[in-house]
Amino acid sequence: MGAPVIRILGGGKEVGRMSVLLRPDNNEKRGILLDAGVNFDEEDRPVFAATYPPKYVDAIVMSHAHLDHIGTAPMYFISGSPKVYATRPTAQMAKLMLEDFLKLNGYYSPYEHREVKALLDATEYVRYGQRIDIDGVELSVYSAGHIPGSAFIVVDVDGTRIGFTGDVNTIETKLMKPAHLDAIGKLDVLITEATYGSSLHPPRARAEERLLAIIEEVVDRGGTVLIPAFSIARGQEIMMILAEHDPGVPVYVDGMIRKVTEIFLENSEYINNPGLLRKAYNEFNIVRGWRDRNRAWKHPGIIIASAGMLKGGPSLYYLKRIGGNPRNAVILVSFQAPGSHGRRVVEEGLMPGSEEPVRARVEWLDFSSHADRRGLLEIVRSTKPRKVVIIHSEEDVAQKYAERVLETGIPENVVIGENNAEIEI
Ligand SMILES: [Zn+2]
Numbered sequence: 001m002g003a004p005v006i007r008i009l010g011g012g013k014e015v016g017r018m019s020v021l022l023r024p025d026n027n028e029k030r031g032i033l034l035d036a037g038v039n040f041d042e043e044d045r046p047v048f049a050a051t052y053p054p055k056y057v058d059a060i061v062m063s064h065a066h067l068d069h070i071g072t073a074p075m076y077f078i079s080g081s082p083k084v085y086a087t088r089p090t091a092q093m094a095k096l097m098l099e100d101f102l103k104l105n106g107y108y109s110p111y112e113h114r115e116v117k118a119l120l121d122a123t124e125y126v127r128y129g130q131r132i133d134i135d136g137v138e139l140s141v142y143s144a145g146h147i148p149g150s151a152f153i154v155v156d157v158d159g160t161r162i163g164f165t166g167d168v169n170t171i172e173t174k175l176m177k178p179a180h181l182d183a184i185g186k187l188d189v190l191i192t193e194a195t196y197g198s199s200l201h202p203p204r205a206r207a208e209e210r211l212l213a214i215i216e217e218v219v220d221r222g223g224t225v226l227i228p229a230f231s232i233a234r235g236q237e238i239m240m241i242l243a244e245h246d247p248g249v250p251v252y253v254d255g256m257i258r259k260v261t262e263i264f265l266e267n268s269e270y271i272n273n274p275g276l277l278r279k280a281y282n283e284f285n286i287v288r289g290w291r292d293r294n295r296a297w298k299h300p301g302i303i304i305a306s307a308g309m310l311k312g313g314p315s316l317y318y319l320k321r322i323g324g325n326p327r328n329a330v331i332l333v334s335f336q337a338p339g340s341h342g343r344r345v346v347e348e349g350l351m352p353g354s355e356e357p358v359r360a361r362v363e364w365l366d367f368s369s370h371a372d373r374r375g376l377l378e379i380v381r382s383t384k385p386r387k388v389v390i391i392h393s394e395e396d397v398a399q400k401y402a403e404r405v406l407e408t409g410i411p412e413n414v415v416i417g418e419n420n421a422e423i424e425i
């Protein structure tokens with residue numbers, strides 16, 4: 001028996017498209033896949049992670065439901081039938097996300113609804129702290145603090161304890177408790193995301209104060225505030241902040257945010273403060289069709305709508321209705337990828353798809369659901385690994401973060417994961 005080996009299939013020196021294959025005893029015919037995600041290029045076409053022969057993949061563990069962690073997974077069901085492990089909310093949201101992905105990208109996708117269904121049918125739910133045996137390899141998952149259901153995956157192979165962060169957050173927010181590091185304990189090897197490995201987020205309380213102050217100002221002068229937000233987690237986080245402070249004007253919620261909120265409420269043990277989310281869901285106006293949508297933007301109020309980068313969906317519709325009036329405001333609260341409509345609105349002040357200026361006030365606030373450098377280092381200090389593998393990070397960020405990790409004096413070895421590389425552990 002050889003030592004365990006990992007192969008990076010995606011997410012090496014890039015943010016997203018995460019996929020790591022673990023070969024327990026360096027047997028080429030056995031593997032456990034941690035995530036299998038997809039990214040999008042500048043033209044918004046999907047870029048899939050590399051794959052391993054499906055017949056040699058025993059199991060796929062999905063850390064959470066974002067497409068950059070699951071969008072390649074159905075490919076393993078074109079010719080294979082691995083077992084799949086995920087928490088219940090991850091599995092339920094995976095269905096929404098993958099079906100939506102096929103609706104928008106079916107033309108470019110090598111898999112179809114049949115494979116998505118096979119993946120979901122093969123999924124066994126795992127709970128935080130539960131231990132599962134996969135042919136002699138012990139799998140357990142812990143709360144990663146990133147979005148509801150997100151898992152920090154731990155795999156025990158012959159006494160070597162390997163941790164995989166998935167996407168992780170170490171601060172408390174309205175929606176999420178921080179990653180449960182105490183439950184994870186000590187690791188031998190840490191495979192870590194480092195999206196924000198070289199920077200620090202401003203304190204969350206300050207972002208919340210700014211959000212509420214801008215809303216108050218705009219609402220006071222009779223304007224409408226549009227908050228484009230990701231359907232998973234960011235939309236609900238904003239709903240909860242508003243529910244706690246009663247903005248005094250109608251709040252509308254539109255897009256896939258509604259269905260995801262319902263999944264969260266069904267899985268309330270995965271949420272920090274389910275009572276507050278329920279309050280928001282009950283009190284706010286849930287937009288259910290064009291009649292509601294046409295009404296929502298016509299009076300002073302607040303609209304929380306997907307998509308978060310104005311890629312399409314109701315947020316783009318609302319921007320076109322309210323963006324031309326300086327009395328209104330657009331507050332972006334999600335990551336804005338270079339080349340996205342949202343980034344263009346922030347940087348050039350132009351309406352998507354036209355040369356018309358945006359006259360509404362535009363703001364971009366940091367409500368990131370990823371740990372920053374400080375949080376990531378906290379994970380290293382808490383898990384004390386002898387080896388750290390950095391993935392899900394731009395190359396220059398990964399390099400800066402690697403130096404910081406070495407400075408802790410904890411791991412002997414820090415490796416920046418590279419796509420298609422194999423790393424002995
Ligand atoms: Zn990710």
Ligand SMILES: [Zn+2]
Binds near residue numbers: 064066146
């Ligand atoms: Zn994520």
